[in-house]
Amino acid sequence: MRRYLFPAILGLAGVAILLSLGFWQLRRLEWKTAMLAEIQQGIEAPPQALPATPEPGMKYLPVEIAGHTLGPEVLVLGGSRETGGGYLVISAFETDDGRRVMVQRGFIPEGARHAERPPVELRIEGNLHWPQETTSSTPAPNRTENIWFARDVPLMAEALGTEPVLVVARRIQGDLQGIDPVPVAIAGIPNNHLEYAWTWFMLAVVWGGMTAYLISRIRRRSY
Known part of the structure; x- marks a missing residue:
């Protein structure tokens, strides 16, 4: 034994x-x-006005803003099996009360990269977001071609001349200019x-x- x-x-x-x-x-x-x-419940809650001082603790907060895009934008390389390769369009946006923030308007295919997207009036429902996508191996953005390889809120805000605030659009009223909204989702968590x-x-x-x-x-x- x-x-x-x-x-x-x-x-x-x-x-x-x-x-x-x-x-x-x-x-x-x-x-x-x-x-x-x-x-998910918080993401889908009724939108509120953009806070005076947004901070990362407000991640996913639903907000509603109205105003117009300013023209400058950054294109973040992305895509999926369903959509193929393309870019997320993040535009500088001036609200009706004069604030300048960033709006992730959605996705465009590779062929629409050089399409004209002049300033346009929009009303947007979306969510505040502070994505953590950059790592030590993430390439620096190609400023000449305006191609970014990850979303970096402070760096994008510096490039676009806005507050370091990103609103990811869920619903857009106005001319989409061929951009398909890509709302915040928990699928990536x-x-x-x-x-x-x-x-x-x-x-x-x-x-x-x-x-x-x-x-x-x-x-x-x-x-």
């Missing part, structure tokens, strides 16, 4: 630890799902806890199987 004791204890302890990690991930999944539902839980549970099964195999080998050798 002594020969079986150590591998049995090791096996049971390993399975218990791996199962506890799996159940912890399930609890994290429940928490993350509730958090995402709360974020990772929620992989179920996959992690299954990984821990499968490791527990493998650990238990290896323990049983080791004990069977010890038993065979004892005869």
Whole structure:
């Protein structure tokens, strides 16, 4: 029995630890799902006036602004399997009360990059956003071609001469100028806890199987 004791204890302890990690991930999944539902509810809430001093703590706050684009814009490289390659159009925007902010108007395909988009009057419902997309490996924007590889609110605001405030359009009244709005969505927020839980549970099964195999080998050798 002594020969079986150590591998049995090791096996049971390993399975218990791996199962506890799996159940912890399930609890994290429940928490993350509730958090995402709360974020989505906030995104879809009735819009309000643009705050006097927007800050990152107001991320996803629904707002409504009216005014006109100013002409200057930055094009952020993007696209999807459905839309193909193209750009997000982020325009300098002057509100009716004289504030200058940035508006992410939406997506254009590659072929529309050089299309004329003169200043236009718009009323926009959208969400404040401070995307965290730049990393140490993100290339610097190509200012000559006006191609950006990630959204960087302070840097874009400096280039466009606006407040460091980005409104991502959800609904636009006025001439879209061939731009398709791309609203803020929770789809890009990772929620992989179920996959992690299954990984821990499968490791527990493998650990238990290896323990049983080791004990069977010890038993065979004892005869």
